[in-house]
Amino acid sequence: MKKSTKYILVGTAFFILGLHFSLSALYAFRRHYDIPLVESVANRYGFPFFHQGYSLFVPMSEFDDFLEVRYREGGNWTAFQEIGNRYEYAVDSKLRQFEEFSTANLNNQIVNNLYWKDGVRQLERIEQSTDYGRSVYFCQRLERAKRKLTHSHTYIDSMQVRLVYHFHPLNGEQKNDVFEFSKVLVEIDK
Amino acid sequence: MKARIDKYVEGLFVPYSSSWNERTFVSLVYAWFVFFAFWNWHSVWLIWGEDSVCIRYGAGDTRLNNLVYALMYNLKWFKPVFIVHLVVSFFSIFHFRGVFVLRGLAWLSALWIYYAGINAMNAGYVYMMLLMFFCIPYSSKAAKPFWAFLSRLSLLAAGIQVGLIYFYTALYKLTSWQWLSGEAIYQTFVSDWFSNETIRNVAQVMPYFISVIFAYIIMLFQFTFPIIINWKKTRKYAVILGISIHLYIGIFMHMWDFALAMMVPYTLFTHRDDRRSRMTSHSDDDPMG
Numbered sequence: 222m223k224k225s226t227k228y229i230l231v232g233t234a235f236f237i238l239g240l241h242f243s244l245s246a247l248y249a250f251r252r253h254y255d256i257p258l259v260e261s262v263a264n265r266y267g268f269p270f271f272h273q274g275y276s277l278f279v280p281m282s283e284f285d286d287f288l289e290v291r292y293r294e295g296g297n298w299t300a301f302q303e304i305g306n307r308y309e310y311a312v313d314s315k316l317r318q319f320e321e322f323s324t325a326n327l328n329n330q331i332v333n334n335l336y337w338k339d340g341v342r343q344l345e346r347i348e349q350s351t352d353y354g355r356s357v358y359f360c361q362r363l364e365r366a367k368r369k370l371t372h373s374h375t376y377i378d379s380m381q382v383r384l385v386y387h388f389h390p391l392n393g394e395q396k397n398d399v400f401e402f403s404k405v406l407v408e409i410d411k
Numbered sequence: 412m413k414a415r416i417d418k419y420v421e422g423l424f425v426p427y428s429s430s431w432n433e434r435t436f437v438s439l440v441y442a443w444f445v446f447f448a449f450w451n452w453h454s455v456w457l458i459w460g461e462d463s464v465c466i467r468y469g470a471g472d473t474r475l476n477n478l479v480y481a482l483m484y485n486l487k488w489f490k491p492v493f494i495v496h497l498v499v500s501f502f503s504i505f506h507f508r509g510v511f512v513l514r515g516l517a518w519l520s521a522l523w524i525y526y527a528g529i530n531a532m533n534a535g536y537v538y539m540m541l542l543m544f545f546c547i548p549y550s551s552k553a554a555k556p557f558w559a560f561l562s563r564l565s566l567l568a569a570g571i572q573v574g575l576i577y578f579y580t581a582l583y584k585l586t587s588w589q590w591l592s593g594e595a596i597y598q599t600f601v602s603d604w605f606s607n608e609t610i611r612n613v614a615q616v617m618p619y620f621i622s623v624i625f626a627y628i629i630m631l632f633q634f635t636f637p638i639i640i641n642w643k644k645t646r647k648y649a650v651i652l653g654i655s656i657h658l659y660i661g662i663f664m665h666m667w668d669f670a671l672a673m674m675v676p677y678t679l680f681t682h683r684d685d686r687r688s689r690m691t692s693h694s695d696d697d698p699m700g
Contacts, residue, residue: 222424222556224417230557231420234564242571249579269479269526273541274534275576276583281595285603312604313665316454319464319531321604355466362464366457389601391594391619 241271249275284388286324290360293379293404301383308363316363323359326352327384331400344402356382357405365409377409427559429551433566434506436679437546441503441514443539443675444521447668448497458528459489465530482527489527496520506551514547535669538576542676545569566679573676574637581633590630593623605664629656640680650677 248267251260267273289301310316330353334346347353360382367373383401448455457464463486482488499517503510521540525532545568548561584590589598599605600614600622614622632639632652639645640653654674661670 224420227420227424227556227560230560231423234560238564238568238571241568242575245575246579250582269475269522270544271541273537273576275579277534277580278595278599279580279583279587280589281598281602283594283598287603310454311665313667314454315451315458315528315531316464317604318533319458322530351466358466359464362457362462366462366464387603389598391597 245271245273249273283390284386286328286387287385288320288324288327288356288360288382289385290364290380290382292364292377292409294375294377298381301381303385304360304363308367319359323352323356324384327356327400331384342400344400348402353402357407361407361409368409378406379404380407380409381405423560423563424556425559426556427550427553427562429506429562432678432681434551436566436569436676437506437549437551438504439675439678440539440542440546441500441517443668443672444500444517444543445497445504446671447536447539448493448500450668455493458531459486459493459524461486461489465528479522479526482523492520492523496524508550511547511550514543514549518543518547533666533669535666535672539672539675541572542569545572569676570679573679574640577633577636581630581636584630584633590626593619593626596626596629597622599664605666607663610663628652632656646680650680653677 244263244266247259247263248271251263251267254260287303287305289303290307291299291301293299304320305312305314305317308316327347330347330350334350336343336346357380360380364377364380381402381404383399386398386400388396388398451458456462459482465483482492496517499513499520503514503517518540521536521543525536525540545565547565548558549565550558550562553559553562584595587595589595597614597619601611606614632649636649636653639649654677657670657673660673661667664670
C-alpha cells in the first residue's frame with residue numbers, strides 16, 4: 222500500500238472518529254445547552270445507533286417505591302402484595318426493571334397531576350394517564366402468565382393497584398406513603 | 412516530529428497479531444450478550460414475546476424509528492430474531508475469517524432487541540452495544556495492511572469510548588448536589604432495592620463522612636479514568652478500584668448485567684506496553700502464543 226494511501230486512510234479514519242466522539246459528546250450533554258440546530262443534529266446522530274444515558278446513577282432517589290396489587294378472586298379480595306413477591310421475580314430481573322420504569326412514571330404523574338379536594342388526595346387525573354394504564358396492564362399480564370403456569374381457573378373480575386413509598390431521608394425519619402388507585406374491572410385471560 | 416508521525420502511521424498498517432487480552436476483550440463483549448440472554452431467560456418471553464407485559468407505544472413516525480421499533484409492534488418476530496441473535500453472538504465470540512459479518516448481524520439484532528424492550532433495559536446493554544459496534548471489523552490476526560489498520564482502529568475507538576463514558580458520568584456527578592454532598596452514596600446504602608439489610612443497618616449508624624469519602628473517591632476515579640488507566644504507574648490501582656466498584660454494584664446492588672458490562676473493558680487495559688510496541692514494530696510477542 223502506498224504511503225499516501227495510508228495517510229489518506231488514517232486521516233479519514235481519525236476525522237470520522239473525531240466527528241463521532243464530538244457528536245456523541247453533543248448528544249450526551251444535549252440537555253445542557255440551548256442550540257436547537259446542534260441538538261437536532263446530535264439527536265439524529267445519537268439515536269438510535271449510538272445512544273447512551275451517560276448520567277449513570279445521577280441522581281439517586283431519596284425513596285424506594287413498590288407496585289402492589291390485589292385481585293377479586295371468586296368474590297373475595299386478596300391482600301395487597303408487592304408484585305415482585307407475588308410473581309416471584311428476583312431484584313435483578315428485567316421484570317423488576319420494568320416495574321421500576323412503571324413506578325418512576327407513576328411518580329411523575331403524582332408530581333404533575335395529583336390534586337387535593339376538601340383535604341383529600343384526588344388521583345383521577347393520574348388514572349387517565351398511559352403511565353397508570355401501563356402499570357395496570359403490567360400486573361394484569363403477569364397475573365395472566367401466572368395463571369397459565371399454575372393452570373388456575375379461579376374467576377377474577379377486578380383488580381386494584383397501589384404505589385407504596387419508603388422514604389429514607391438523610392437524618393430524617395423513615396416513613397411510608399401509599400397511593401391507592403381505583404378498583405378496575407378486568408378480564409385477565411383475554 | 413514528521414519521522415514520528417511516519418512511524419506511527421506505518422505502525423498502524425503492519426501485519427497484526429493480537430495479544431491475549433485484546434482477543435479476550437472482543438470475545439467477552441460478544442459473550443456478554445449470550446450471558447445476558449441466558450441470565451434473563453426466565454423473563455424473556457414476558458418482556459419481548461407474545462405475552463409481553465409492555466404496552467406498545469408510539470414513537471416519532473420516521474423511517475428509522477419505525478425500523479428500530481419494528482420488533483415492538485411485531486411480537487411474533489421476536490422468536491426468530493432472538494434465535495438469530497443468540498447464534499450470531501455465540502459465534503462472534505470466536506476469531507475466524509469472515510466473523511465480522513456475524514458481528515455486524517449481532518449488533519443489528521441487539522439494537523432491535525434493545526428497542527423492543529427499552530423500558531426494561533439498563534445502560535449496560537447500550538454500553539455493550541457501543542463496544543460491540545467498534546469490535547465489528549476486528550480480526551485477531553490480520554496480514555493485510557487494511558485489516559490490520561481496522562483492527563487497531565476498532566480497539567482504539569473502544570478504548571476511547573470506555574474512557575469517555577467514565578469521564579462524562581463524572582461530569583454529571585460533579586453537577587449533582589447529591590453526589591457533592593455524599594448523599595447519593597448514602598441513598599445507595601439504605602435503598603430497599605439496591606442494598607441489603609446488613610449494609611442498610613451499617614449505613615444508618617456509621618458516620619456520614621464515610622459516604623462523602625466514598626462519593627469523592629468514585630467521582631475522582633471516574634473523572635481521571637482516561638489518564639489513570641493509561642498511565643503505567645496508576646493502571647494497576649485503576650483496575651483494582653474499578654473492578655471493586657463494579658463488583659459492589661453486581662453483588663450488593665443486584666445489577667449483574669451492568670456490572671459485568673462495565674468490567675469487560677478492563678481486559679483491554681492490561682498489557683498496554685505490549686500493545687504499544689506492536690503498534691510500531693513487526694515483532695509479535697504474544698504471551699499466549
